[in-house]
Amino acid sequence: MLQPPTMLRKDFVRELSPHTLAELESIRTRYHVSAGEVLFSQGENSNRVLEVAAGTVKLWLEGPVHETLLLRLVRPGELLGLREVVTGKGYGVNASAVTAVEYFAIPRKSFIDLLHKRFDAGFAVTRLLSAELSSAHETLRSMVSDAPAPHKDRRRSV
Numbered sequence: 001m002l003q004p005p006t007m008l009r010k011d012f013v014r015e016l017s018p019h020t021l022a023e024l025e026s027i028r029t030r031y032h033v034s035a036g037e038v039l040f041s042q043g044e045n046s047n048r049v050l051e052v053a054a055g056t057v058k059l060w061l062e063g064p065v066h067e068t069l070l071l072r073l074v075r076p077g078e079l080l081g082l083r084e085v086v087t088g089k090g091y092g093v094n095a096s097a098v099t100a101v102e103y104f105a106i107p108r109k110s111f112i113d114l115l116h117k118r119f120d121a122g123f124a125v126t127r128l129l130s131a132e133l134s135s136a137h138e139t140l141r142s143m144v145s146d147a148p149a150p151h152k153d154r155r156r157s158v
Contacts, residue, residue: 011128011131012079012125012128013124014124015120015123015124016120016121016124017118017120019118020114020120020121023114023117024106027106027107027110027111027114028051028104029104029105029106030053030102030103030104031103031104031105032100032101033100033103034100035098035099035101036096037096037097038094038095038096039057039080039095039096039101040091040094040095041094042061042090042091042093042094043090043091044090045090046081046085046087046088046089046090046108047085047107047108048081048085048105048106048107048108048111049105049108049111050081050095050103050104051077051078051079051104051106052076052078052080052102052103053077053104054101054102055076055098055099055100055103056075056098056099057074057080057095057096057097057098057103058070058071058074058096058098059071059073059074059080059093059094059095060095060096061094062094071093079128080095082132083129085111085112086112086115086129
């Protein structure tokens with residue numbers, strides 16, 4: 001797995017106050033897309049956080065000779081674009097619907113405003129991004145530990 005899993009929405013909302021949760025619900029909008037439709041493209045301005053409600057989304061990169069490198073499949077309950085929206089950077093991958101997909105979107109400005117206004121939301125996002133970083137670190141460490149050891153030249157210099 002090259003892309004660490006995004007966090008489930010339940011992990012995000014678990015510790016939110018009822019007021020913060022109500023505000024979060026009020027700033028999201030429900031969308032439906034058909035299989036094959038693109039939700040966002042690599043490098044595109046990260047303008048929203050997405051929560052997959054139903055269906056399957058694939059995260060992928062386009063290789064140098066236009067081959068598709070599938071990173072992973074996203075299932076209902078997972079959040080997309082959280083890291084990019086918080087950092088203000090473009091999306092790092094492509095996301096497209098494998099099946100018909102229902103998702104909720106929260107505009108970047110509304111989401112950032114919520115984080116500034118509600119401490120518990122900001123803390124929850126910090127916790128999720130930290131967990132995502134730890135997951136990526138573990139993935140990288142397992143990839144490196146599974147790699148064959150480099151050949152070492154055992155000759156001594158005099």
